[in-house]
Amino acid sequence: MKRNIKLVISYDGSRYNGWQRQGNTSKTIQEKIEQVLSKMTGEEIEIHGSGRTDAGVHAKGQVANFITDSKLPIEQIKNYLNQYLPNDIAVLEVMEVKERFHARLNAVKKRYNYTIWNDNVPNVFERNYMYTVEEPLDLEKMKQAADYLIGEHDFKSFCANKRMKKSTIRTIYAINIYSAGSKIVLSFEGNGFLYNMVRIMAGTLIEVGLGEITPEQIVRILERREREAAGALAPAKGLCLEKVWYEGERL
Incomplete structure (x- = not known):
């Protein structure tokens, strides 16, 4: 059964080319998080952020969500992310949310x-x-x-x-x-x-x-x-x- 997981993320954007994954660089927040999640779950994970922060912009409360078949406990997902993500990206919260939740489309x-x-x-x-x-x-x-x-x-x-x-x-x-x-x-x-x-x-x-x-x-x-x-x-x-x-x- 598929699960919808919501993340609250903090990052120092100084050395990144923004949030959104790009074909010509791996220096994006989205790609760094997707790489770790894909390794953790063994699936091709795509995350959806609440907005696309530009190159050099920071976040204390960016929100994203992703769909997975993984049955890993929430706390284990959080610990894995924070263990393997670069030191300038931190996952503050991880929670399971309703299937229809979308970090960008549902933001008010x-x-x-x-x-x-x-x-x-x-x-x-x-x-x-x-x-x-x-x-x-x-x-x-x-x-x-x-x-x-x-x-x-x-x-x-x-x-x-x-x-x-x-x-x-x-x-x-x-x-x-x-x-x-x-x-x-x-x-x-x-x-x-x-x-x-x-x-x-x-x-x-x-x-x-x-x-x-x-x-x-x-x-x-x-x-x-x-x-x-x-x-x-x-x-x-x-x-x-x-x-x-x-x-x-x-x-």
Whole structure:
């Protein structure tokens, strides 16, 4: 009898070419996990992730699922994965779920955090997980600008895929901006995100914080529905997929 297994995964994306398996490289998170699972079960395992994080992007709560005939206990699957996966990938949770569960199709909300180091003195120990902006950022203006992004909008201006044929309408539930010393975190919660959307929103809000864009210009950026209207693409290393929610879970 086939089983559907759900994984919650944490990874440092620094040395990987993103989540999704690719034909020209084995340096993807998906392929590393599939290789270990296939060896463990003796089956050709394909895992489905909640989303395709880009090269260099990190995750604390990526979710994936796979189908298997294996009868191995859940705890044994978890231990095997963590024994044989590289040290920069960890499986936090393993659970058996209903046959119809799909990590991507059933996701109802995601949270991404973008971390900025706002100082001209480098952060030596966390530099691989944050983007350094040396000039002071105006957090109040960034918060004002973020308010214009909340709600249901056409986010085509914030999508790096210009040939996107599917709907570019998404709903942003919340954008929280907070700081601790020189560290600034931009936290985005929404029902889904377009290709590079969070990094473009982060880059645009940084430009607001530097005084290059006014908060009110966000309205015009959304209206134009052109990638060129929005700000720069913020570097991948500052981005982390924090959490994915599914129906029945507290949102």
